[in-house]
Amino acid sequence: MQKGMHFPVWDGGGIIPAGGKPTKNMGLALALLVLLSASCTTIPRDPGPERADLDFPGTRCADLGGLSFYFTGDAFLRRAEELIREARDYILIDSFLVNEDEKGKQVFELLRARMQQGVRVYLITDASSGFVPGRTGIPFLVRMGIPVAEFNPMRGSRLARLPLFVYRDHRKFWIVDGEKILLGGQNIWTTSLASPEQAGNTDSMVEFRSAVACRELVEAFVRQWNSYSMDKLHAGDFAVRPGPGTGDSRAWLVHQDGQAVARQMFSRLFDLAREEIWLIQDYTMPDRAVLRRIRRLSEAGVRVNILFSGAYSFLDKFHYATGYRKRALIRAGARLWEYGHPLSHLHYKAVIVDGQWFGIGSVNFNFRSAWLSKELNLVLEGRDQGQPMLENLAYLASHSRPITEEEAAGFRGAKYFLYYLLLFLGG
Amino acid sequence: MRAAALLLPLLLWAAPPARCLGEARPWSGGLFVESCGFAEAAFLPPAACLSAGLFLEPLALPAGNPAVFAGILLPVAPCQAENLTLRAGLALTLFDARLPWLLRTFYAALRWSPAIGAGLLYRLDGAGLRFTLAASPLRLRAGDAIFTLCSPELLLDQQAGTRGWGLVLFQAALFLF
Numbered sequence: 001m002q003k004g005m006h007f008p009v010w011d012g013g014g015i016i017p018a019g020g021k022p023t024k025n026m027g028l029a030l031a032l033l034v035l036l037s038a039s040c041t042t043i044p045r046d047p048g049p050e051r052a053d054l055d056f057p058g059t060r061c062a063d064l065g066g067l068s069f070y071f072t073g074d075a076f077l078r079r080a081e082e083l084i085r086e087a088r089d090y091i092l093i094d095s096f097l098v099n100e101d102e103k104g105k106q107v108f109e110l111l112r113a114r115m116q117q118g119v120r121v122y123l124i125t126d127a128s129s130g131f132v133p134g135r136t137g138i139p140f141l142v143r144m145g146i147p148v149a150e151f152n153p154m155r156g157s158r159l160a161r162l163p164l165f166v167y168r169d170h171r172k173f174w175i176v177d178g179e180k181i182l183l184g185g186q187n188i189w190t191t192s193l194a195s196p197e198q199a200g201n202t203d204s205m206v207e208f209r210s211a212v213a214c215r216e217l218v219e220a221f222v223r224q225w226n227s228y229s230m231d232k233l234h235a236g237d238f239a240v241r242p243g244p245g246t247g248d249s250r251a252w253l254v255h256q257d258g259q260a261v262a263r264q265m266f267s268r269l270f271d272l273a274r275e276e277i278w279l280i281q282d283y284t285m286p287d288r289a290v291l292r293r294i295r296r297l298s299e300a301g302v303r304v305n306i307l308f309s310g311a312y313s314f315l316d317k318f319h320y321a322t323g324y325r326k327r328a329l330i331r332a333g334a335r336l337w338e339y340g341h342p343l344s345h346l347h348y349k350a351v352i353v354d355g356q357w358f359g360i361g362s363v364n365f366n367f368r369s370a371w372l373s374k375e376l377n378l379v380l381e382g383r384d385q386g387q388p389m390l391e392n393l394a395y396l397a398s399h400s401r402p403i404t405e406e407e408a409a410g411f412r413g414a415k416y417f418l419y420y421l422l423l424f425l426g427g
Numbered sequence: 428m429r430a431a432a433l434l435l436p437l438l439l440w441a442a443p444p445a446r447c448l449g450e451a452r453p454w455s456g457g458l459f460v461e462s463c464g465f466a467e468a469a470f471l472p473p474a475a476c477l478s479a480g481l482f483l484e485p486l487a488l489p490a491g492n493p494a495v496f497a498g499i500l501l502p503v504a505p506c507q508a509e510n511l512t513l514r515a516g517l518a519l520t521l522f523d524a525r526l527p528w529l530l531r532t533f534y535a536a537l538r539w540s541p542a543i544g545a546g547l548l549y550r551l552d553g554a555g556l557r558f559t560l561a562a563s564p565l566r567l568r569a570g571d572a573i574f575t576l577c578s579p580e581l582l583l584d585q586q587a588g589t590r591g592w593g594l595v596l597f598q599a600a601l602f603l604f
Binding site: 138158159 | 454459460534535568571599
């Protein structure tokens with residue numbers, strides 16, 4: 001643990017320069033703004049740079065409510081089991097990875113039990129499950145009679161589609177009874193669902209209710225299901241229940257399903273930054289454009305922090321791949337941190353801007369997530385909505401240490417470079 | 428001609444952008460590759476051939492579902508680029524039948540999907556034209572692909588006289604868009 005490290009403290013989330021008071025010019029500008037507003041009440045006000053309604057790359061979920069966050073595998077597993085037991089009508093799951101291991105089987109067996117009681121269950125998974133340690137869960141699911149569809153299979157029979165094997169479905173979301181949605185970074189396997197003390201990932205899922213988001217995800221699920229399964233579904237058969245919100249929630253579903261919106265999300269959030277950005281993004285693999293952007297942010301006085309994992313288990317290739325650009329990130333002005341848990345890999349994917357804007361989901365801060373994957377994030381505005389993420393960030397940061405430029409300079413060998421090249425596209 | 432023979436497969440193989448797997452709408456077409464051979468020495472020399480091209484299946488009918496295809500065919504063993512041949516036609520899926528044991532075998536919800544077809548083979552050097560009639564009894568359809576095994580073809584000349592026969596050993600038709 002690093003004592004005395006900087007930790008973000010926001011005082012109301014305004015646009016007051018860091019460490020300073022509003023200047024006289026700002027006061028004058030504010031006075032002028034008030035006068036202009038008063039004299040132009042019939043003209044729709046320009047949302048301005050802080051408001052993202054008009055061009056935010058996502059679906060506005062004004063009816064969003066019932067937010068809950070799960071920051072460890074065991075917490076999410078408990079909630080997932082609870083939701084499966086409570087389900088009355090249907091459960092749709094899209095999980096990048098499914099494995100036939102202890103926790104995976106625990107979930108699948110519960111799903112089967114509920115299917116036998118009349119709950120409809122459908123599961124989509126990416127073909128990547130067959131390329132990670134352990135046994136892919138697809139045969140197990142088939143044997144159990146749980147309907148499963150595999151996205152973009154990577155098999156010899158599909159070899160003619162080889163260039164498209166790089167395109168993956170990286171989303172992780174659950175829809176329960178058309179009202180509860182969970183999304184985030186947790187797959188259905190022990191690595192995601194075990195507690196950090198049992199070497200499970202440090203990861204996150206967010207639960208919420210929103211009819212707008214639900215409708216979009218049900219339609220996307222059914223569309224993808226019908227493209228990869230011969231047992232066709234109809235979106236209309238999956239009822240969506242009204243969201244609980246009052247219609248003024250500041251939340252967006254950033255759903256990359258054929259359009260490259262993940263990078264726009266980062267770009268828009270960076271536009272909004274005035275003081276501090278926290279990227280909890282172990283798979284950060286920046287190209288030159290990203291480094292330039294970080295340099296500009298730093299020069300503008302925005303503190304850019306990136307939190308990496310300290311433990312990698314079988315994912316040590318990412319230590320090499322991300323290490324290669326760490327010195328460049330520091331030179332661009334970013335402050336890098338390493339989460340110090342000795343066992344738990346930091347798989348949590350989040351961005352927090354000025355303690356006011358929060359992005360959580362499956363999106364990594366790299367080229368693959370920007371261009372070569374289906375991704376799903378939830379973006380929230382307002383400290384009240386993101387408070388649990390701030391508290392979790394406080395915990396993570398208090399268990400992290402800074403990565404120095406000297407240390408990062410040691411990550412420049414051939415092995416680091418080769419893994420960077422390999423995982424830039426394939427990671 | 429040799430350049431075209433190389434270029435077309437490369438274009439077919441490399442051109443589709445990743446986002447075409449975004450399933451903005453139901454599949455309507457893709458590419459096919461197949462290995463085949465013919466017993467009709469007057470038209471094509473005895474050789475193992477590879478064929479590749481595009482197909483369109485715009486309707487999603489449960490029975491009698493039509494598809495059109497066009498591509499090139501090249502004798503590859505031994506390679507004879509001068510015999511590059513255009514292959515085009517129509518295939519009609521008769522029906523899709525659920526065979527539960529296929530699920531256990533392949534871990535994917537495959538359907539038995541026999542088809543019949545008609546088409547033409549046209550030598551690009553102008554040396555000849557043949558019409559084909561095909562039957563594909565061993566044809567399996569997955570959500571994103573159709574696989575055909577041992578599909579026999581009858582070769583007819585312009586007077587509808589039988590001139591020979593052919594066999595598609597394996598064809599993979601993969602949906603892309």
